[in-house]
Amino acid sequence: MVWCSWGGKGAQLRRSNFTKVWAKAPAKTGLPKIHIHDLRHTGNTLAAATGATLKELMTRMGHSSTKAATVYLHAAKDRDRAIADAMDEIVKQGLGAKDDDDDPPLVGTKIN
Structure with missing residues (x-):
């Protein structure tokens, strides 16, 4: 299942790599970990x-x-x-x- 259009380095974001990509997003924006x-x-x-x-x-x-x-x-x-x-x-x-x-x-x- 695709969660988002694109993942890191232009790859398609999938369940298998979503957690790693998502974990970085709040930190980059200054949001608390959610x-x-x-x-x-x-x-x-x-x-x-x-x-x-x-x-x-x-x-x-x-x-x-x-x-x-x-x-x-x-x-x-x-x-x-x-x-x-x-x-x-x-x-x-x-x-x-x-x-x-x-x-x-x-x-x-x-x-x-």
Whole structure:
């Protein structure tokens, strides 16, 4: 499996030489030593935080089952506030309410 287009001296980067090449990269940039899997985890956690669906995460990671992809959905827990705010906007638009923070509670309001 090819991880990157090119390795050292113009050779194709493969699993067999990836670790050696990768180990030098953070040191050259002044970054702390990190594992390539840390980058994969960070990337997929950020994708989940954008609202990516489980299927989209599975596709990004190349997984055929949901088990591994659900690991990254822990970031979605932080989206509860954003989801609630977006739902609030949909309800306000449906009711024709103004967009302000002084809206009365919707108790007893009929939604068509």
